[in-house]
Amino acid sequence: MSLLIQEVPTADVPMDLLLLADPSEDKVRSYLPRSKCFVASYDGAVVGACVVQSLGSGTYELMNISVHPAHQKFRYGTALLKWVIDFFRGSGASQMEVGTGSFGYQLAFYQRHGFRVTSIDRDFFARNYPEPIFEDGIQLFDMLRLTLRYSGNVA
Template identity: 30%
Template sequence: MNLEIGKLGHTEKAPMDLLFKADPSIEMIEKYLYSGECYLAKMNDEVVGVFVLMPNNPQEMELKNISIVDQYQGQGIGKEIIKYVMRISKMEGYEYLVVKTADTSADTIKYYEKMKFEHYFVAKGHFLKYYNQPIIENGNQAIDQVAMRRKL
């Protein structure tokens, strides 16, 4: 796989449509784009994925949003991105990588468990408090946010 990962260039715009696939709140996306660092994953100069990193504190780096273009899903790009994020986070002195997802995201939770992330905490009512519209996933409304972390 010829995957190139790098920070969003100063002249590049964040691929909002791709970020929006992973987080349906433009307001939330804009907040963490402002506070964090946006990265693009490209193959042959084509954007195939995007993610945003933001430190929570001196020990924790959080992967705020990760999204892969539909036609490239299931090809190991997400796994390569997470390995890249773990490597650079460790090099920058962080001890943990944190990911958060909806309580309705069973497949995503299983994926992170497979990547050796452990359950960290649950933010009760997160999606009711911070999102104006209900988020429906797998036929259920997302209510709680599940945080998971992995030691680097």
């Protein structure tokens, strides 16, 4: 059996997966209707999900990517991210953006695929979430905006 990645209707993406990457269900529900959703399945079971929305002019934002905790560190997240990057490259996108914490393994996860830091949103997590968010025991305050530019695709 191999990993199957495909675009699916919004309703088919398990909310519990999306909440791993974004603890606010309200926020997730606010961007889902105007997003494209993708899932990765192994042996018929959904193990990962990714949500991407258009910002217009060939720019897309990766809103959420998550792999079920029992399946993390098996390269499913890497395969899903690569697949989604290639999907939007193939559809003529000029760039993809993502917002992530200012430290932690997720930052390396994106940078390994060519995302570069383009700006910093200070205190984003403190301003936008009612509860403090911790990663490795350290409170997350600032959000880095990262951008992957698709060379060859014109905006």
